[in-house]
Amino acid sequence: MVPLSYYLYLTAILFAIGVFGVLIKRNAIIMIMCIELMLNAVNLAFVAISRYLNLMDGQIFVFFIMTVAAAEVAVGLAIVVALFRLKETEDVDEINLMKW
Amino acid sequence: MELIFFFILAVVAILSALLVIFQNKPIYSALYLVLCFLSIAGLYFLLHSEFLAIMQIIIYAGAIMVFILFVIMLLDLKGEKGTKRLRFQRLFSILFTLLLLFFLIGASAHMISESKKTLLNSEMLSSFGGVKLFGKLLFSDYLLSFEVASVLLLVAMIGAVVFGKKRP
Numbered sequence: 606m607v608p609l610s611y612y613l614y615l616t617a618i619l620f621a622i623g624v625f626g627v628l629i630k631r632n633a634i635i636m637i638m639c640i641e642l643m644l645n646a647v648n649l650a651f652v653a654i655s656r657y658l659n660l661m662d663g664q665i666f667v668f669f670i671m672t673v674a675a676a677e678v679a680v681g682l683a684i685v686v687a688l689f690r691l692k693e694t695e696d697v698d699e700i701n702l703m704k705w
Numbered sequence: 706m707e708l709i710f711f712f713i714l715a716v717v718a719i720l721s722a723l724l725v726i727f728q729n730k731p732i733y734s735a736l737y738l739v740l741c742f743l744s745i746a747g748l749y750f751l752l753h754s755e756f757l758a759i760m761q762i763i764i765y766a767g768a769i770m771v772f773i774l775f776v777i778m779l780l781d782l783k784g785e786k787g788t789k790r791l792r793f794q795r796l797f798s799i800l801f802t803l804l805l806l807f808f809l810i811g812a813s814a815h816m817i818s819e820s821k822k823t824l825l826n827s828e829m830l831s832s833f834g835g836v837k838l839f840g841k842l843l844f845s846d847y848l849l850s851f852e853v854a855s856v857l858l859l860v861a862m863i864g865a866v867v868f869g870k871k872r873p
Binding site for chain 1: 707708711715718719722723725726731734735738741742745748749751752753754756757760761764765768769772773776777779780794795797798799801802805806809810813814816833838839842843846847850854857858860861862864865868869
């Protein structure tokens with residue numbers, strides 16, 4: 606059986622990669638993809654810990670996180686499409702309508 | 706044996722996650738993200754969570770990524786230009802990420818040393834992760850959350866339609 610610590614280290618690395626992508630990328634769609642990556646890292650931590658504690662509740666949480674992620678992607682991509690229609694760009698640095 | 710599979714899947718997941726970031730065109734990022742999701746589904750199989758593994762493949766690698774690929778196809782993106790960055794953005798991103806990684810790994814090491822005695826051996830886990838137990842739990846203890854999730858999906862659908870409509 607693989608030790609729990611390996612799963613948690615993998616989770617930490619995947620989450621950090623997602624955060625790095627959000628920080629360094631300026632493309633809105635790639636930023637949404639990096640958010641999905643972070644959600645998946647958290648899901649993996651939930652599943653690993655629920656497996657090692659022999660509790661199914663963590664898996665239910667993962668199920669609901671998947672639901673929320675689907676809703677989030679639907680609304681987020683609709684916002685990106687609407688912004689692209691308005692400004693002809695997907696670069697988040699150029700979307701500064703409400704900044705000043 | 707299990708350890709070998711774990712290392713293969715973990716290396717594929719980390720490499721494809723890195724490639725998501727270091728690709729210039731969004732379409733390649735999306736395809737590498739599909740690979741990353743598939744290897745995470747393989748890790749769910751290793752953890753005896755078959756139902757969630759199949760859900761991962763259907764929802765994440767199937768529905769969500771097809772949706773993202775559709776939007777990339779519709780929008781005619783031109784890839785990152787890399788001009789107009791904030792000053793020192795790359796440096797601060799690397800520093801912040803390393804700090805976060807340090808804290809996360811430290812926290813997980815701390816948690817493991819505290820919960821060592823609750824780990825169980827694998828013979829007791831025969832019914833774990835099956836659809837039957839999952840459904841029983843979902844429709845008894847978590848019934849209210851299940852209904853609220855359906856309302857959330859309805860609201861997200863309406864919101865996407867409203868955003869996608871042409872302005873009058």
